[in-house]
Amino acid sequence: EPVTQSLLYLDNISVVFDGFRALNKLSLTIEEAEMRAIIGPNGAGKTTMMDVITGKTRPTAGEAMFAGIHDLTTMDEADIAQLGIGRKFQTPTVFDMHTVEDNLLLAVKSDRRAFANITWRRTAHERARIDELLERIRLKDQRHRQAAELSHGQKQWLEIGMLLAQEPRLLLVDEPAAGMTDQETADTAELLRDIAKTRSVVVVEHDMQFVRDLGVKVTVLHEGSVLAEGSLDQVSANERVIEVYLGR
Ligand code: ADP
Helix, strand or coil: CCCCCCCEEEEEEEEEECCEEEEEEEEEEECCCCEEEEECCCCCCHHHHHHHHCCCCCCCEEEEEECCCEEHHHCCHHHHHHHCEEEECCCCCCCCCCEHHHHHHHHHHHCCCCHHHCCCCCCHHHHHHHHHHHHHCCCHHHCCCEHHHCCHHHHHHHHHHHHHCCCCCEEEEECCCCCCCHHHHHHHHHHHHHHCCCCEEEEECCCHHHHHHHCCEEEEEECCEEEEEECHHHHHCCHHHHHHHHCC
């Protein structure tokens, strides 16, 4: 098994919908324990790229490999999730009527047994996992509250915790800071930086202050391909990026 390869390797991926190229020879690599921010104007192909990685959309052409050995272009969504690719959509899908810790318990158990067979009894190992996750997502003090009572930001963190319960190797996150207060936005950047110490994270984001807080390498998409890559300062100074964003 190759050990030096990128965790995610996209090479010349194209996606064509009814003659329209949503992705046009997109190439991108993400390393183990790397966090990457993906930016780009509306319609640039960011969502389509996430859809290809998670198996929701099949590319028309190109190669998509995970951990050097898994060909994502031939796998279905469930099998790709099993590989350890987790995706967080913008709208949190937590169980509102359950407490914070029960939400985490469901997530911890759901990788091992059918949902219908879940019991609320928890093993020592499961309790320890829940404590660890609560610590990580900074919701220890909220553990007995109903998810419905959480702030928007706290719900987003709970959902991130539920995804972490599945031990993903790659976490895809869609606009995590949308609708958050400034403090929540800063806390979210810190949380994601913490997560990226041990796993890879791809963040699609519009909020440039948040991208700055993340402090990671940025990939700019435009018309389905990579327009620029580098630090936020580097890509912000790139003439072609300026043109695209200012529409000149
Ligand atoms: P972004 O997330 O960067 O805003 P998207 O990946 O959502 O961009 O969309 C890229 C382009 O592909 C857009 O012009 C969009 O209208 C088009 N597109 C996305 N999904 C479909 C689809 N299922 N059928 C047709 N066109 C689509």
